[in-house]
Amino acid sequence: MCIENHTTLILLVRGDPITHVLLGYKKRGFGAGKYTGIGGKIEPGETVRAAAVREMREETGVVMSVQDLVDAGHLTFYFPTRPKWSLTTRIFIGRRWQGEPTETGEIRPVWFEIDHLPFDAMWDDATYWYPYVLAHKRVRAIFTFSTDCKTVATSEIEMW
Incomplete structure (x- = not known):
């Protein structure tokens, strides 16, 4: 199957080790009503990293x-x-940024303690990979x- 949608996701984190993560409550569009990391589609001619920081700025005001x-x-x-x-x-962790996350028309940003993530209000896949990423492990x-x-029917x- 050829996938046409390529996206980014940034998890802003606080603490070392990580104690808090910023999730966005999706107010409209794909995934509305769920909490997720901040991100979106990669535009034609844009690098993955450039798309990630653009989406963060557009959705939360964070630079x-x-x-x-x-x-x-x-x-x-799939x-x-x-x-x-x-x-x-593509998932990224962000530890350095400028500004405070603010609500936009698409996202309401909320800080969560990593031991109290709202998995019941997130996509089902989140329980499979968020704990690894927040424990500093890279996942595929x-x-x-x-x-x-x-x-989720199947996972690897x-x-x-």
Whole structure:
């Protein structure tokens, strides 16, 4: 299956070791009503890192440098009953930024303690990979969603 949607996701974190992560409550569009990291589509001619910092700025007002992104992994999502939803996502951790996250028309940013993530209000795949990334492990994973497009039917995860 050829995937046409390529996206980015940044997890802003606080603490060393990580104690808090910024998630965005999606107010509209794909994933509305769920909490997720901050990110979006890569525009034609744009690098993955440039797309990530652009999306962060557009969705939260936070300014970052591409040099401050730490590669945390690559995810592939298949939605067999809705192939146009299938996508790839590059994940980054962000520890340095300028400004405070502010609500926009698309996202309401909320800081969560990593031991109290709202998994029941996130995409089903989040329980599989967030704990690894927040423990400083890089992940490569493939998720296939079931016919309801809500629950993970199969998953393959590796750390490197």
